[in-house]
Amino acid sequence: MKAHIKITLKNGVLDPQGKAIQGALGHLGISGVGDVRQGKFIEVELAETDEAKARATVEKMCRELLANMVIENYAFELVR
Template sequence: MKARIHITLKNGVLDPQGKAIETTLSHLGFAGVGDVRQGKYIELELDETDREKAHATVDAMCSQLLANTVIENYAIEIE
């Protein structure tokens, strides 16, 4: 099964990279853009065939390594 993981900064955590992207977008003439937040995307293949077990395993991977839950949230998709 394939797992797709989106890691994003929690609300209230400043994102200077997102801010820089926002500024550069405005330099390029893209108006009306706000609240740019940069995150990470990770995908991985699992031998597991049970969707629920796969989700639980990836959830453990996220909390133990892939995301820093002090500052980041994560969302998991399994297919």
């Protein structure tokens, strides 16, 4: 089973990377672009086959290592 994890900055947290992308898109002549926010996307391969257990493991990973819960949110889906 694979977990597809998205880590995103919470609303209100300054995102200079996103602002840089937004500026660069403007310079490229791509218009109609509003706010840009950059986060992380992490793919993890899991040996676990039970979905509930896999979900618990991924929650633990996110809380203890992958996301900084002060400034980031996480969301994930499991893919067979």
